[in-house]
Amino acid sequence: MYDWAELRHFRYLLAILERQGFRAAAEHLHTAQPNLSVQARQFQENASIRLFQKMKSGRIRPTETGTAFISLARLLLDTRDEVIDALISIERGEISTVRFGCAPLVDQNLFRGFCDLHKEILPDCSIRKTHADPAQLADEVESGTVDAAIVTLPIRRPDLRVEEIRTDRLVACLRRDNPLARKAALDPVDLQENLAVLYHPVRHPDAHELLLEMLAKTGVKVEEYSVASHPSEMQMLVKEGYGFTLIREGTPLDSELTTRPIAGVDWNVNTAVVYHKQRHPKTVPLLIKKLKRQSRSEAKVGGPMGSSATPQITSIRKPPRSTSSEPIQLPLLRERTENSRDDAQ
Helix, strand or coil, rough: CCCCCEEEEEEEEHHHHHHHCHHHHHHHHHHHHHHHHHHHHHHHHCCCCCCEEECCCEEECHHHHHHHHHHHHHHHHHHHHHHHHHHHHHHHCCCCCEEEEEEECCHHHHHHHHHHHHHCCCCCEEEEECCCHHHHHHHHHHCCCCCCCCCEECCCCCCEEEEEEEEEEEEEEECCCCCCHCCCEEEEHHHHHEEEECHHHHHHHHHHHHHHHHHCCCCCCCCCCCEEECCHHHHHHHHHCCHHHHHCCCCCCCEEEECCCEECCEEEEEEECCCCCCCCCCHHHEEEEHHHHHHCCCCCCCCCCCCCCCCCEECCCCCCCHHHCCCCCCCEEEECCCCCCCCCC
């Protein structure tokens, strides 16, 4: 469609915009200024865009489109470098096996898609999968035991790159026969006596802390609750009447459970791919770009959460009376007050 656009056009124009002039850009690129002018003019004419204005001083000023071009051209050129790095690494035989991890609260369809996309790039590459809690996966990525992992946030590790790939809204999950299920939306106050099933705090301490802070902002204080080590266990506790929980909107539910939005708030769970900044298979950055594109193109993504063969459930104090809800993904959330994206899982 745009076969006339070549990478050199982006490199040339980026240099012109960043250095605010043709002479400085030509010196930086080691090319003749007239050649640079011709390339810049042809690109803008072919695309019917205007990237800069010439000032009286001889310097140039980016237009609004030109400002956007700077960011997008950098992205395009970075991707070019990543593609070449990956090809060189593949040619050298450096990517014969990859080890990918997934945390329990992550949409398993998303993880499967991540692995499938790598198979598209390298069909003969073996993929070794690891399932563990976010903190453990972060440790293993840091040590090199795992090459990349999909986890729920937050993850605070200076040696790891964290690429957020998806945001899902949190909704309250409760039993269908609970009187509050008659409401189109719950008020935060409805959670005070009913929110009583949480993902185990030890398995994701940072996320648990953020959750309690988020609830406290709406006046909800959770002191007594039951905990579980896996989303399937949380669903079971809700179904058995131990209380409400919070899950991703669109998560497939048991027939006895339902979900309701929470009025006046916009709470989200954020999912990211983490990998070591220095030591990682060169295919991973490209894989993340492909996954982000796929996630954007799929308006609705759903699928049952993975289940554990041997549930381990613990109770903290005495669970308050309650009723409630479904397969779950609770930690790793970020509060947003406006314009959040709803992705069904």
